Amino acid sequence: MSKHPDAYQLLTKIIHLSTSPLPIKNKLDQMLETINEALEADQTLLLRRENIVENGLLWRLALQKKPLWIEEESSLPKGVVDAKEKEFLRPPFACLPLYQNDTFQGTLYIGFPRNRTLSPQEMDLLVLITKEMAGAIELSHLQQKVGQTSSELTALHEMGKVATSTLKLEELLESIVKTGLKILKAKGGVLRIEDKTTKELKVQWSFGDYYHHPLDEKIAKRVFMTQTPFLLNHSGKDNPILSILCVPLRSKEGILGTLAFYDKETDPSKFDEGDFQLLLTMANQMSFAIENALTHYETSQLAWENEKRVRELTILWELSKALLTTINFDHIIEMTLTAITIGAGLGFNRAMLFMVNEKNRSLEGTMAVGPDNAEEAGRIWRYLSQQKGTLSDLVGQIHLPPEKDSTLNTIVRGIEIPLELEDCILSKAVLEGRPLNIQMPHSEEARIQSRCERGCHLGSEVGCYVGEQLGRDHKVYSFATVPLWGKGKVIGVILVDNLYNQNPITDEDIQILTMFSTQAGLAIENAILYRNLEDVHQRLKETQTFLVHQEKMAALGELSSTVAHEIRNPLVSIGGFARRLYRSIPEEAPEKRYTQTIMIEVSRLERILSDLLDYTRKESLTYGEVDLREILEESFSMASEKLSSGEIEFTKDYSEHLPKVMGDRRQLIQVFSNLFNNACEAMKGKGRFSLRVLPVVKNGSIFVRVEMEDTGSGIDPENLHNIFNPFYSTKESGLGLGLPFVYKIIASHRGQIEVDNRPGEGVTFIITLPATQEGEKK
Amino acid sequence: MKKILIVDDEESIRFLYSEELEEDGFSVEVAENGEEALEKVPTFKPDLITLDIKMPGMDGLETLKRIRELDRKLPIIMCSAYGEYKQDLTTWASDAYIVKCADLTELKTTIRKLLGLL
Numbered sequence A: 001m002s003k004h005p006d007a008y009q010l011l012t013k014i015i016h017l018s019t020s021p022l023p024i025k026n027k028l029d030q031m032l033e034t035i036n037e038a039l040e041a042d043q044t045l046l047l048r049r050e051n052i053v054e055n056g057l058l059w060r061l062a063l064q065k066k067p068l069w070i071e072e073e074s075s076l077p078k079g080v081v082d083a084k085e086k087e088f089l090r091p092p093f094a095c096l097p098l099y100q101n102d103t104f105q106g107t108l109y110i111g112f113p114r115n116r117t118l119s120p121q122e123m124d125l126l127v128l129i130t131k132e133m134a135g136a137i138e139l140s141h142l143q144q145k146v147g148q149t150s151s152e153l154t155a156l157h158e159m160g161k162v163a164t165s166t167l168k169l170e171e172l173l174e175s176i177v178k179t180g181l182k183i184l185k186a187k188g189g190v191l192r193i194e195d196k197t198t199k200e201l202k203v204q205w206s207f208g209d210y211y212h213h214p215l216d217e218k219i220a221k222r223v224f225m226t227q228t229p230f231l232l233n234h235s236g237k238d239n240p241i242l243s244i245l246c247v248p249l250r251s252k253e254g255i256l257g258t259l260a261f262y263d264k265e266t267d268p269s270k271f272d273e274g275d276f277q278l279l280l281t282m283a284n285q286m287s288f289a290i291e292n293a294l295t296h297y298e299t300s301q302l303a304w305e306n307e308k309r310v311r312e313l314t315i316l317w318e319l320s321k322a323l324l325t326t327i328n329f330d331h332i333i334e335m336t337l338t339a340i341t342i343g344a345g346l347g348f349n350r351a352m353l354f355m356v357n358e359k360n361r362s363l364e365g366t367m368a369v370g371p372d373n374a375e376e377a378g379r380i381w382r383y384l385s386q387q388k389g390t391l392s393d394l395v396g397q398i399h400l401p402p403e404k405d406s407t408l409n410t411i412v413r414g415i416e417i418p419l420e421l422e423d424c425i426l427s428k429a430v431l432e433g434r435p436l437n438i439q440m441p442h443s444e445e446a447r448i449q450s451r452c453e454r455g456c457h458l459g460s461e462v463g464c465y466v467g468e469q470l471g472r473d474h475k476v477y478s479f480a481t482v483p484l485w486g487k488g489k490v491i492g493v494i495l496v497d498n499l500y501n502q503n504p505i506t507d508e509d510i511q512i513l514t515m516f517s518t519q520a521g522l523a524i525e526n527a528i529l530y531r532n533l534e535d536v537h538q539r540l541k542e543t544q545t546f547l548v549h550q551e552k553m554a555a556l557g558e559l560s561s562t563v564a565h566e567i568r569n570p571l572v573s574i575g576g577f578a579r580r581l582y583r584s585i586p587e588e589a590p591e592k593r594y595t596q597t598i599m600i601e602v603s604r605l606e607r608i609l610s611d612l613l614d615y616t617r618k619e620s621l622t623y624g625e626v627d628l629r630e631i632l633e634e635s636f637s638m639a640s641e642k643l644s645s646g647e648i649e650f651t652k653d654y655s656e657h658l659p660k661v662m663g664d665r666r667q668l669i670q671v672f673s674n675l676f677n678n679a680c681e682a683m684k685g686k687g688r689f690s691l692r693v694l695p696v697v698k699n700g701s702i703f704v705r706v707e708m709e710d711t712g713s714g715i716d717p718e719n720l721h722n723i724f725n726p727f728y729s730t731k732e733s734g735l736g737l738g739l740p741f742v743y744k745i746i747a748s749h750r751g752q753i754e755v756d757n758r759p760g761e762g763v764t765f766i767i768t769l770p771a772t773q774e775g776e777k778k
Numbered sequence B: 001m002k003k004i005l006i007v008d009d010e011e012s013i014r015f016l017y018s019e020e021l022e023e024d025g026f027s028v029e030v031a032e033n034g035e036e037a038l039e040k041v042p043t044f045k046p047d048l049i050t051l052d053i054k055m056p057g058m059d060g061l062e063t064l065k066r067i068r069e070l071d072r073k074l075p076i077i078m079c080s081a082y083g084e085y086k087q088d089l090t091t092w093a094s095d096a097y098i099v100k101c102a103d104l105t106e107l108k109t110t111i112r113k114l115l116g117l118l
Helices: A007-019 A024-038 A057-064 A083-088 A120-165 A169-184 A214-226 A273-323 A329-341 A374-386 A391-397 A407-413 A425-432 A444-449 A465-470 A507-584 A591-616 A628-645 A665-683 A738-748 A773-777 B011-023 B034-044 B060-070 B086-092 B105-114
Strands: A043-048 A068-070 A093-100 A103-111 A186-195 A200-207 A230-234 A242-250 A255-264 A350-357 A362-369 A416-418 A436-438 A479-485 A490-497 A623-626 A647-654 A661-664 A686-698 A701-710 A752-758 A762-770 B003-007 B027-031 B048-052 B076-080 B096-099
Touching (some): A007 A024, A103 A120, A120 A169, A169 A186, A169 A255, A169 A273, A186 A214, A214 A242, A214 A255, A242 A273, A255 A273, A273 A391, A350 A407, A416 A425, A425 A436, A425 A490, A507 A591, A628 A686, A628 A701, A661 A665, A665 A686, A665 A738, A738 A752, B011 B027, B011 B105, B048 B105
Parallel strands (some): B003 B027
Antiparallel strands (some): A043 A103, A230 A242, A242 A255, A350 A490, A362 A416
């Protein structure tokens, strides 16, 4: 090996190595080897910047940017060489600091064997070599940097892809955090977004449990408020070193939230300026994506809500349409409750209706729809799911006959609750006019102790009547009540529950039920009004018929009275002279019988006239308190001749404590003896006659009811509507004034007469007379 | 012989009553309305009057009032086809009230009773 290395060859090798694709470490190792060999040195080292002792010889050398040649121990500058340096600095040696554009990269140290000298040419060559080495190091730095930037760009590109690939907010936020972790090589990340309604920052996605750290939220809030990025390397007691990098996520209009990363995976775990800048870039890029996703999320939320609203409105519309198909009260309430329970409608398990009774100030159970047990529930749901047609068709057409007599319906119909009963959930809904949703706790003990807002122990043994009647043992009983509004007042209350599927009743359920019950309330009120109108109309019709009848009677009475009087005088003379003739005619003469016939017929005509005049006479009644029992007994004794003559079996049944009635004793006797006579005639002397007298309550007033049942032939249905018309008789004898007379008297007593006709079997006349005030009190 | 005045607008009734009452031994005079009756009361001086109510001209009620003005004690029997006034008239004005009937038994009995013949 030559003492003077071929400078050209060495330089060529170094340049060749410098430009080779080897990794920088190998590159430098081979360069050092090459130098060592070419210069026949003992040791050639590259001391990295971080390995150079501060204020040592090499440090000073680096500051001076000068190469140094030391031939002997003695020529080492005194007091400068550090102890550590002394270990390897053995003269003769050369030291050359590596600089590239004022950046110190390290120092090349070459130790030589003793007595070796270094020519100025060799020194120049080494300076050139160090420049080349510095270039190689810088190039590798640059390459590394380019590589890093490129991987960062790739990461950003990935993030960009994520940002455009999904509009799903959660997915997007997840990939932002994950990509951030990858790019920054962080141990944890937290992404927060402001909740627009509560104006609070909420953690949307996090990796690691850094969001538990007390500093985390503080910093996030600060960054959010100031909209300024923040880098913290915290040294605390609990976490000796915590690095936090937090940046705001800014939108066009303002700030969306914050994105923070924690602790680098590398050692040290601090974030540097590069990380900071990178995260800022990332945040800016992602903010738009997040904003778009948020908008999309809100839009789809709105769309979903709208769709739901439309569906609810469609249901309501369908149900209302069904309600409009009828004004029949029973049908409307049945449809209302069916609509509430049908799956395609509001879908509650059971629904019960209680109507307000203004007069009694109470709530009365009116109707209930719902299965009695889970099996039945299943059966009905299956049946309904097979039905076709629109919801309104279903609600309008479906009648569930067994429901009418279901146990539930029977229970509900039996419930009557005073409106003033403060504890009750039902009366409360009416009095306060608002829906109440009662959720029972799941455990049995808690349930017994729980109270509704007014202190009603629902489901407990001593508690609420409704809860007791409708709940089941060992079952969670949650239910809700909704008032039924008419025009400006609550007319009833609907109680719903989900006893069988135990679905919770949500506030939304209550809301839609309230909307529906508003519709139903008006429909039901209309039906009630219509029913009242029909009642009034019916009563008017009856009154009109009665008045027409009365008027006809009056006219007829006047006419017959006049005619009767005109006939009476001629009858008196005809009969009178007939009697004279009769007396003067000898017994054996045939004329005797002729005149007798005239006398008899005149007598009959006179009797008819009396009857007629009795009927048409404007009676002055003498009213008084009378005992119907006495009157009936007296009427019996008047008719007893007929009653006891044949084989008529008769029974009398007077109820105890019969109230007295106001009436004209004489006329009432006429009424009853008339009816007894009729019965005897109808039975033709053979049959059974029963009399029953009892007090009854009708529309809150007390009446005495007299039932007279015979086993005669009954009344021919064709004649039934005429029996109270005067001069209408089917009897062979008589003028047909009996029943009209009875009718007239009972009507003037404010009583009622009913006929229960059983053609071929008999007839029952029922007379109802109002009791006196005295009797009513009793 | 007791004298009876029969007041009635019906010819047939007057005829029947007079035939019957004469046969029973009364002296009978007739009047066909209130005015005629009032004329005959002072001259005929009846012991008893049978008085129809519904008559053309002066009716029975007016006639009854006028006769009462002349003689408060004269027995008067109201005879009418109407039954309605029976209660009122028997209580305050007339001595008896009879609803006309072909059988004159009631009338005759009442006459005898009022004349003190029974």
